[in-house]
Amino acid sequence: FQNSKIYRLTLNSQAKLTSFARVDPVGGGADAAQPYLFVNPYVLDPNNANRMYLAGGDHVWVNQNLSQIPAGSQNPTSVGWKKLLDTDIPKGSISAIAVSTEPRNVVYYGTSNGKVYRIDNANSDTYEVTDITDPNFSIEGYVSSIAVDPTNANHILVAFSNYNIYSIWRSRDGGNNYQAFAGNLETQTTNVGSGPSVRWVSIVPKTNSTFEYFAGTSIGLYSTTDNDPLSSPFWTQESPFGIGHSIVNMVDYRQVDGKIVAATHGNGLYTSQISAV
Secondary structure, three states: OHHHOOEEEEEOOOOOEEEEEEOOEOOOOOOOOOOOOOOOOEEEEOOEEEEEEEEOOOOEEEEOOHHHOOOOOOOOEOOOEEEEHHHOOOOOOEEEEEEOOOOOOOEEEEEOOOOEEEEEOOOOOOOEEEEOOOOOOOOOOOEEEEEEEOOEEEEEEEEEOOOOOOOEEEEOOOOOOOEEOOHHHOOOOOOOOOOOOEEEEEEEEOOOOOEEEEEEEOOEEEEEOOOOOOOOOOOEEEOOOOOOOOOEEEEEEEOOOOEEEEEEOOOOEEEEEOOOO
């Protein structure tokens, strides 16, 4: 639900509810100056669906075993939760979070004031946090989404949803260097940007060692297959007569079979199949 109220539901074979548990942590979003967002990000580890990383306003929280949380409670829980103290941000709220697949245990998170961070060994007590904010990022930027290549944790996209701020950046080295990657989604070649609001980004690796990239925006879903680190990509509208110019708030992709899903604001849910994944 809004403001990070999260439940674990157990269903039987007839999809009937058999148990529930509220799983968001006691103390999350407690700082009134850096609260949970209305639509607050969290993510299940793709290598361990029992592990959750949660944007807790001013810190990242981790739960290593959601199944241990007792059923039946309507209240936040302290069972299994740990606040990662070194992930503290001085202002703003954490607005995006993503977890790697290969290698495991790399977590990226972004903030409502344009900062991006990387956590290595995020599942360990010896985790390390690095500020990977690029000097070209605007301090007024709102990080709406971070995409991680499931085959290479150093290959990421960072998206900003503000208008009049450059929207999409790509890094192939874990955030040490970035390439402006919004291409024709921006009407200006400068880093000011004047294109649509970008709400979500995804990276899809292909069997021929290339990639497809997807961007959910305020004017529809767009994709590119650009793989040249020096070029400015050309984004093409997907499903112009289905999704059309609907706001696309989220995209999810299943690596095992190429299923991709786009969620719109007010125009339903759309699915498609990507070949050669």
